[in-house]
Amino acid sequence: MVSPPANIDRYVPGQEAAVPQSFVNPIQDPLKLPYQVGFSYFGEWWRANEKIKEEKERLRTGRRREPERVRGTREAQEERDKEKAKIQVAYDAYKEDLQAKMAQTFVKLHKDEQWFRERYVPEIRDGFRQQLQEPRREAYAQWEQDLNNGVFDDFSLEGIPKSESNGAGGVVEKEEGEATAANEVLGVGDLVPVSSDVRDDSLYQPTLLIKTIAPSVSRQNLEAFCKEYLGEGEGGFKWLSLSDPNPSKRFHRIGWIMLNPAPEAPASEDGDVKDEDGDIKPPALSTAEKALEAINGKTVKDEQRGDFICHVGVHNPPTNPRKKALWDLFSAPERIHKDLELATDLIHKFESDFGSDFNASLHIEEHVEQLRANGQIQPAVTAAPAKKPKAERSLDADEAMDAEVEEGEEGAVDEGEDEDEGMVDDEVDDIDLLVAKKRLDLSIEYLRRTFNFCFFCVFESDSIHELTRKCPGGHLRRPRSTLSSTAKAVARASANGDPFPSKKRKEAEDVEEGEAPEAERKFKTSSKTEQQLQRAYNWVKTFEEKIKQILAPDTVDLRKLGGKPVEDAVNDELGKYVKQEDEHKWRCRVPECTKLFKEDHFWKKHVEKRHPEWLEKLKEEFELVNAYVIDPAHIAPSRTDANSNGHFPPSGGQQPTGTPRGFNLQNYAMNSMLNFGPFPAMPLLNMMGGAGNMNAAGWQHGGGDERGGGPIRRGGPQGGNRPQNRSHPYDRRGNRPYGGPEGAGGPPAGRGRGVAGNRWGDGGVAAAGPREAVQGRTLKSYEDLDQVSGGGGGELNY
Numbered sequence: 001m002v003s004p005p006a007n008i009d010r011y012v013p014g015q016e017a018a019v020p021q022s023f024v025n026p027i028q029d030p031l032k033l034p035y036q037v038g039f040s041y042f043g044e045w046w047r048a049n050e051k052i053k054e055e056k057e058r059l060r061t062g063r064r065r066e067p068e069r070v071r072g073t074r075e076a077q078e079e080r081d082k083e084k085a086k087i088q089v090a091y092d093a094y095k096e097d098l099q100a101k102m103a104q105t106f107v108k109l110h111k112d113e114q115w116f117r118e119r120y121v122p123e124i125r126d127g128f129r130q131q132l133q134e135p136r137r138e139a140y141a142q143w144e145q146d147l148n149n150g151v152f153d154d155f156s157l158e159g160i161p162k163s164e165s166n167g168a169g170g171v172v173e174k175e176e177g178e179a180t181a182a183n184e185v186l187g188v189g190d191l192v193p194v195s196s197d198v199r200d201d202s203l204y205q206p207t208l209l210i211k212t213i214a215p216s217v218s219r220q221n222l223e224a225f226c227k228e229y230l231g232e233g234e235g236g237f238k239w240l241s242l243s244d245p246n247p248s249k250r251f252h253r254i255g256w257i258m259l260n261p262a263p264e265a266p267a268s269e270d271g272d273v274k275d276e277d278g279d280i281k282p283p284a285l286s287t288a289e290k291a292l293e294a295i296n297g298k299t300v301k302d303e304q305r306g307d308f309i310c311h312v313g314v315h316n317p318p319t320n321p322r323k324k325a326l327w328d329l330f331s332a333p334e335r336i337h338k339d340l341e342l343a344t345d346l347i348h349k350f351e352s353d354f355g356s357d358f359n360a361s362l363h364i365e366e367h368v369e370q371l372r373a374n375g376q377i378q379p380a381v382t383a384a385p386a387k388k389p390k391a392e393r394s395l396d397a398d399e400a401m402d403a404e405v406e407e408g409e410e411g412a413v414d415e416g417e418d419e420d421e422g423m424v425d426d427e428v429d430d431i432d433l434l435v436a437k438k439r440l441d442l443s444i445e446y447l448r449r450t451f452n453f454c455f456f457c458v459f460e461s462d463s464i465h466e467l468t469r470k471c472p473g474g475h476l477r478r479p480r481s482t483l484s485s486t487a488k489a490v491a492r493a494s495a496n497g498d499p500f501p502s503k504k505r506k507e508a509e510d511v512e513e514g515e516a517p518e519a520e521r522k523f524k525t526s527s528k529t530e531q532q533l534q535r536a537y538n539w540v541k542t543f544e545e546k547i548k549q550i551l552a553p554d555t556v557d558l559r560k561l562g563g564k565p566v567e568d569a570v571n572d573e574l575g576k577y578v579k580q581e582d583e584h585k586w587r588c589r590v591p592e593c594t595k596l597f598k599e600d601h602f603w604k605k606h607v608e609k610r611h612p613e614w615l616e617k618l619k620e621e622f623e624l625v626n627a628y629v630i631d632p633a634h635i636a637p638s639r640t641d642a643n644s645n646g647h648f649p650p651s652g653g654q655q656p657t658g659t660p661r662g663f664n665l666q667n668y669a670m671n672s673m674l675n676f677g678p679f680p681a682m683p684l685l686n687m688m689g690g691a692g693n694m695n696a697a698g699w700q701h702g703g704g705d706e707r708g709g710g711p712i713r714r715g716g717p718q719g720g721n722r723p724q725n726r727s728h729p730y731d732r733r734g735n736r737p738y739g740g741p742e743g744a745g746g747p748p749a750g751r752g753r754g755v756a757g758n759r760w761g762d763g764g765v766a767a768a769g770p771r772e773a774v775q776g777r778t779l780k781s782y783e784d785l786d787q788v789s790g791g792g793g794g795e796l797n798y
Contacts, residue, residue, distance in 0.1 A: 023052040023055065023056065025045065025048045025049055025052060026048065027041070027044055027045040027048055028045075029045065030042050030045055030094060030098075031094065031097075031098070034102075036095060036098055036099070036102075039087075039088075039091055042087065042090075042091050042094060043084070043087045043091075046086075046087050046090055046091075047083075047087075096559065096560060096562070099561065099562030099629070100559070100562045100563070100564065102562065102637045103561075103562035103563065103625050103628060103629050103637070104625055105637070106628070106635075106637035107621065107624050107625050107628055108621075110215075110251065111621070111624055113215040113216070113245075113251065114215060114216065114217065114218045114219065115215060115242070115244070115245045115251070115253060118219060118242075119631070120624055120627040120628055120631070121624070128219070129353075132462060133354065133355075135239055135463075136354065136450055136451065137356070139202065139449055139450045140356070140358055140360075140450045142201075142202070142449075143360075143446060143449050143450055144360075144363065146198075147363065147364075147367055147442075148367075151198055152198060152442055152445065153371060153376060154195045154196070155195060155198050155441060155442065155445065156193065156194055156195050156437070156438075156441055157193070157437075157440075157441045157444065157474070157475065157476055157477055158193070158194045158195075158437070158476070158477055158479070159191030159192060159193055159194065159323070159325060159476030159477060159478060159479070160191065160192060160194050160479060161190055161191060161192075161479070162190055162191070162192050190325060191323065191325040191476045191478065192323075192476075193323065193476060197473075198445075200449060200464060202449075202464050203317050203464050203465070203468060204317060205258060205259070205261065206235070206258075206259040206261070206262075206286065206287040206288040206291070207256050207257065207258050207259065207288065207314075207315040207317075207465065208256070208257040208259070208288060208291055208292060208295070208312050208313070208314060208315060209254065209255075209256060209257075209312065209313045209314070209315035210222075210254060210255035210256070210257065210310060210311070210312055211254060211311045211312070211313060212249075212252045212253075212254060212311065213242065213252060213253040213254065213255050213308075214252060214308055215245060215250070215251045215252065215253070216302075216305040216306070216308075217300060217302070217305070217308050218302075219240065219242060221300055221301075221302055222240055222242075222255065222300060222310075223237075223240050225298070225300045225301075225310065226240060226257055226295070229294050229295045229298055230257070230259070230291055230294055230295060232260070233260065234260055234261070234262040234263075235259055235260060235261075235262035235287045235290060235291060236259065236260050236291075237257065237259065237260070238258045238259055238260045239258040239463070240255060240256070240257060240258070241255060241256040241258065241461075241462050241463030241465055241466055242254075242255045242256075242462065242466075243255065243466050243469060244466075244470075244633075244635060245635060247635060247637075256315060256463060256465040256466070257291070257295075257312070258463070258465075259287055259288065259291055261287070262287045264284075264286060264287060286314075288314045288315070289314060292312060292313065292314055295310065295312055296310070296311065296312040296313075297309065297310070297311065297312075298310055315465065317465070317468060318468065318472055320473075321468060321472035321473035322472050322473050323472075323473035323474055323475060323476050324471075324473075324474075324475050324476070325475070325476055325477075325478055326456060326475050326476065326477055326478065327478075327536040327539055327540065328478045328482050328483055328487055328536070329487060329490060329491040329494060329533075329536050329537070329540055330477050330478075330491075330540075331477045331478050331479065331480045331482070331483055331491075332480075332483060332487070332488055332491030332492065332495070333429075333433050333436075334491055334492045334495035334496070335491050335494065335495050335540070336433060336436050336437055336440060337436055337495070338494075338495040339440055339455075340436050340439055340440040340443065342455075342544070342547050342551075343440060343443040343444055343447065343455055344361050344443060345551050346447060346453070346455070346547065346550065346551065347360055347361050347443060347446065347447065348361065349550060349551055350447070350451050350453070354451075358450075360443075360446050360450070361443070364439055364442045364443055364446065365439060367442070368435055368438045368439050368442070369435075371438065372431070372435055377431065377434045377435060377438055378434070379428060379429050379434060429480065443455075444456075444474075445474075448467065448474065449464075452464055452466070452467045453467075454467060454470070454471045454474070454475075456475045456543065457470065457471050458543065458546040458547060458550070458632045458633065459632065459633030460633065484529075486529065486530070486533060487533060487536075489501045490533045490536065490537050493537070494537055494540045494541065494544075500533075500534055500537045502530060502534070546632035547632075549561075549630050549631075549632045550632060553630050556630060558626055558629065558630065561629040561630060562625075562629045563622075563625055563626040563628075563629040563630065564622070564625075564626070566619055566622045566623055566626065569622040569625075570615075570618055570619055570622060573618060573622075574604070574607065574618075576589075577589045577590050577607075578600070578603050580600075581596075584598045584599065585597075585598070586598070586599065586600055586602070586603045588603055588606060588607070590607060590611050590614060591614070593610070593611065
């Protein structure tokens with residue numbers, strides 16, 4: 001008699017109950033990964049974990065599996081919303097724990113490196129900030145002179161779409177009825193300033209570029225090295241600027257040697273100059289080229305950490321730095337006034353910490369009032385918007401899980417959902433709003449030029465060169481005409497500190513007030529517009545939180561950032577250095593100490609009295625962790641891409657860490673075969689279309705292979721004598737068995753590339769895509785993105 005399969009959920013007389021085996025979640029535990037995963041990845045892992053718990057409980061109690069709700073119904077969507085709320089709570093707790101763990105690990109790894117000590121050790125940091133006083137006083141004097149001379153009278157951060165610009169700050173005239181860009185999707189670089197840009201001459205002073213600096217090389221040694229070979233006279237050493245460390249290059253830095261001005265040799269008008277013998281003289285060297293010959297290839301001596309050869313080139317700054325477009329929320333009047341308040345507070349904060357009597361806010365206010373009295377403040381010239389709503393676009397609820405925007409990301413809002421969201425208002429700025437805009441623009445430019453601080457990126461640099469590397473040309477506001485009525489409501493909420501005004505919240509409030517919803521109304525998921533506005537709202541909220549970390553660091557919740565009050569952190573850590581062996585026996589486990597005490601409080605007194613140096617070192621480490629996490633521009637330990645606060649582009653062939661936005665198991669192949677038999681309620685996990693079969697004993701790989709996910713190589717011999725008919729492992733040709741021609745027992749070319757429409761699949765199993773296929777490999781070579789081509793100098797790839 002053939003026994004029935006053990007996986008069938010029914011009672012069979014005489015058959016013993018199968019011993020339940022351990023279930024395995026096919027998605028790797030986010031807590032065990034060295035980086036922070038996205039919301040979608042965490043949500044899939046959480047759902048899989050919950051299904052495993054439910055299945056274990058069902059097998060233990062013997063109850064039947066509950067039937068699935070039909071997808072698309074209101075009940076199913078409400079249940080989905082409740083589930084997402086639970087996932088959000090779990091995800092927030094996960095982020096807090098992970099950030100604390102990563103911050104402590106990061107500080108332990110880098111606390112002895114020179115760049116870390118310069119930023120977070122008070123004794124070294126304060127001394128360096130004293131050195132910044134002289135160059136910043138020079139920058140303030142130049143800014144004040146330019147302000148009084150009217151250089152900034154026409155300066156504005158207003159932008160207009162490239163398609164509407166005539167190249168001279170004006171708008172191209174359009175024919176009657178011709179559409180404008182008011183309702184178009186504008187990217188980050190699709191705006192141009194309405195007025196000609198004001199050049200910062202300090203960016204074009206003679207400067208040398210140090211191409212790479214090891215983490216062990218200190219600023220003091222570099223300065224002494226520069227003074228030794230260049231001197232401090234005309235054309236000699238003036239100031240040294242160092243960049244943030246590059247995580248993708250073992251935390252090496254680049255540097256800029258700024259030189260004192262020197263008279264340049266005049267260029268000959270008669271062409272080539274010949275000497276007495278008739279030979280053509282070489283052209284006269286510039287100040288930077290002379291300094292380059294004196295210092296390039298020389299060695300920085302350091303007996304303690306080792307010598308370092310300095311490779312230097314002539315620095316050529318970008319001639320036309322790119323300006324980035326802000327979220328359209330920043331164009332709303334409420335946000336203009338809010339940002340002006342924040343910028344003014346930052347000016348007071350920096351001037352107070354600097355110990356200066358600059359008082360730039362008063363100068364700006366007086367100058368703008370003078371411009372107003374002279375009638376020089378006029379609205380920016382923009383095209384009239386077209387009042388035409390766009391068609392509605394909706395996204396699936398799963399795609400909305402990654403609405404949380406990351407640090408430093410900016411994007412465009414796709415305007416237009418319905419009659420309210422797609423409509424834009426033809427409003428003209430009044431004189432008070434124009435004055436507020438002018439004050440805001442001048443305040444932002446003052447912070448940039450004097451303190452090398454980018455207001456919207458929220459980071460400070462030690463020179464204009466490092467600031468230009470991070471944020472080349474600053475930012476532009478989108479035309480106010482692009483604001484829809486919904487965007488205005490979101491901007492108003494962000495300025496007032498109110499929650500995001502979503503339609504779901506409004507409908508819930510209407511129901512609470514007694515307005516019954518329509519019974520026959522079909523549930524509609526969030527539109528693309530609302531999700532983009534949610535991202536913009538989150539970005540603005542994060543932006544304000546970062547500024548708060550500068551203005552009022554004492555009021556910031558350290559635990560949320562990954563830190564902890566020093567006293568609480570020390571008490572938690574001390575518990576690891578005492579062991580209770582009996583009711584009245586407490587053993588001290590501080591290094592090189594094993595004394596026994598009757599009570600816990602006796603042991604604490606012992607530590608304070610006998611181990612003060614060890615205890616003080618412990619406190620200093622937690623103070624470093626707190627200083628690191630409260631810095632809004634700290635280097636993110638889990639990210640090495642361009643969005644990291646280091647603002648370095650990724651090295652050639654290197655993939656950014658972390659999970660992609662919109663992670664979905666339908667498009668992500670992790671294992672060669674998975675079995676989803678007893679879990680029909682997990683459609684997202686069933687990405688193979690039944691390619692595998694998971695039994696009730698647990699989720700396992702087909703064939704008993706216990707290895708993890710990775711690149712799947714296809715095309716080689718797999719039993720028998722199958723010929724190798726691929727030019728390389730990732731040949732994307734159609735699935736033709738045994739390498740035969742089209743129609744020889746296989747699907748035609750271009751079809752059957754995956755069982756369930758897998759993007760990267762070309763066979764009967766899921767295949768890894770180009771990114772997934774190279775993950776985990778050791779790079780044998782890379783392109784040095786900080787290396788300038790040619791001999792001595794060149795322009796950095798910003």
